[in-house]
Amino acid sequence: MHNSGPILSIQNVTKRFRNNAGDWFHAVNDVSLSVAQGEIVALVGESGSGKSTLGRIALGLIRPDSGSVCLDGRDLAGLSPAELRAARRRMQPVFQDPTASLNPRKTIRALLAQASHPDAIELEAYAIGLLESVGLTPGSEYLARFPHELSGGQRQRVAVARALAMQPALILADEALSGADVSIRGQILNLLLDIRQKRNVAYLMITHDISVARAFADRVAVMMRGRIVEHGPAGEVLTNPTHDYTRSLLAAVPEL
Numbered sequence: 590m591h592n593s594g595p596i597l598s599i600q601n602v603t604k605r606f607r608n609n610a611g612d613w614f615h616a617v618n619d620v621s622l623s624v625a626q627g628e629i630v631a632l633v634g635e636s637g638s639g640k641s642t643l644g645r646i647a648l649g650l651i652r653p654d655s656g657s658v659c660l661d662g663r664d665l666a667g668l669s670p671a672e673l674r675a676a677r678r679r680m681q682p683v684f685q686d687p688t689a690s691l692n693p694r695k696t697i698r699a700l701l702a703q704a705s706h707p708d709a710i711e712l713e714a715y716a717i718g719l720l721e722s723v724g725l726t727p728g729s730e731y732l733a734r735f736p737h738e739l740s741g742g743q744r745q746r747v748a749v750a751r752a753l754a755m756q757p758a759l760i761l762a763d764e765a766l767s768g769a770d771v772s773i774r775g776q777i778l779n780l781l782l783d784i785r786q787k788r789n790v791a792y793l794m795i796t797h798d799i800s801v802a803r804a805f806a807d808r809v810a811v812m813m814r815g816r817i818v819e820h821g822p823a824g825e826v827l828t829n830p831t832h833d834y835t836r837s838l839l840a841a842v843p844e845l
């Protein structure tokens with residue numbers, strides 16, 4: 590199942606919606622993008638450029654009007670519901686606001702158990718290991734707590750631990766860092782890098798903040814009004830942008 594091709598391959602994907610006036614517009618317009626094993630790809634662009642729609646299409650949450658999404662070389666559109674569920678485990682989302690995505694009535698133990706890979710048998714030990722891998726040590730001290738009994742940065746770490754529980758090949762982080770303050774953000778970025786090194790997880794980082802791309806992407810795709818207008822190795826795109834829009838995004842961020 591795990592070939593050497595990309596984990597995620599989005600090909601010529603288009604998605605249209607109706608605006609308030611009832612007219613169709615392209616939220617995503619003929620976009621192709623792939624993510625290889627262990628690779629960090631940043632998808633950047635301003636609000637409304639279509640990044641989250643593309644992310645939802647990649648996760649199989651919405652169907653494109655045309656084009657295809659392949660995970661491990663298999664088209665999501667051709668999978669049975671059971672196969673689609675299995676595919677979704679390989680591709681875990683981490684969303685912006687962990688307060689909203691972590692059920693407040695569940696303990697950390699329950700949140701992690703619910704997300705755990707079906708093969709995990711020693712759930713308690715597995716959960717502790719996950720917590721420690723995201724820097725919450727000793728893990729056992731966090732199991733009985735509820736999300737509101739943690740700091741914002743700790744909640745982000747739990748959200749990452751929960752995504753890791755499924756042993757994904759790819760984490761799709763949609764503005765996962767923009768809600769956090771600067772010091773937490775740096776910590777979580779470092780954590781994600783560390784996890785990539787240990788587990789060879791790939792990331793698709795969806796962000797309006799090009800400084801996140803600068804901090805850790807291997808490859809950057811710049812999206813504007815539903816299209817990818819620039820795409821290449823991070824070093825090239827960020828130091829030598831060819832598109833005016835990329836230049837304007839770069840001009841808008843203070844130096845890190």
Ligand SMILES: Nc1ncnc2c1ncn2[C@@H]1O[C@H](COP(=O)(O)OP(=O)(O)OP(=O)(O)O)[C@@H](O)[C@H]1O
Nearest residue numbers: 606607616634635636637638639640641642643797
């Ligand atoms: N279900 C929907 N129905 C109609 N329009 C939608 C729907 N989902 C998104 N849109 C529109 O599609 C466009 C792209 O939205 P999308 O959320 O993908 O952008 P984005 O780049 O992720 O923006 P942000 O950074 O603000 O999240 C926007 O104009 C949005 O209003």
